[in-house]
């Protein structure tokens with residue numbers, strides 16, 4: 001008999017975007033206002049050693065994707081989590097119910113990354129990636145178009161409106177699920 005998972009009671013939401021666009025800020029606020037658990041993938045990789053070492057040039061860990069996916073499989077497929085990461089194309093489609101791609105003006109982004117004391121090369125690379133909308137394109141290539149939402153994240157007002165929008169989406173998602181199960 002196939003090992004089928006019971007239907008998710010809570011969605012799995014991926015919040016992605018270029019570093020500095022506001023993923024962690026959004027995910028933390030959303031987790032505060034819902035029952036969803038915020039998983040910061042960068043922190044998880046560090047804490048659980050899901051990497052192949054630290055890259056001094058880029059000042060970041062080289063992620064061991066197989067280990068990361070094994071670690072996430074039970075929680076992400078069960079639902080009730082917000083995955084917060086700048087890479088969006090490695091997760092199985094079956095895990096993800098909504099993909100939020102945060103966008104930000106590149107000059108605002110530059111300032112945020114400078115404040116973070118990123119090396120110049122890393123600021124330039126991320127800035128270029130934001131201008132080229134690399135992550136939005138990756139998200140659209142990796143997931144069904146209707147589950148990918150692009151949101152601007154430049155002000156506190158936008159942050160709050162975005163979180164409200166995601167919460168409205170969660171309510172609708174749950175309503176659809178309950179209706180389908182009851183049919």
Ligand SMILES: Nc1ncnc2c1ncn2[C@@H]1O[C@H](COP(=O)(O)OP(=O)(O)O)[C@@H](O)[C@H]1O
Pocket residue numbers: 017018019020021022023024025026112152153154155156157158159
């Ligand atoms: N919508 C927003 N309005 C104002 N400041 C923001 C917004 N989104 C992010 N920031 C600020 O930008 C910086 C980077 O945000 P963060 O959530 O850490 O980004 P990421 O997780 O994408 O790297 C933080 O100082 C945060 O307070």
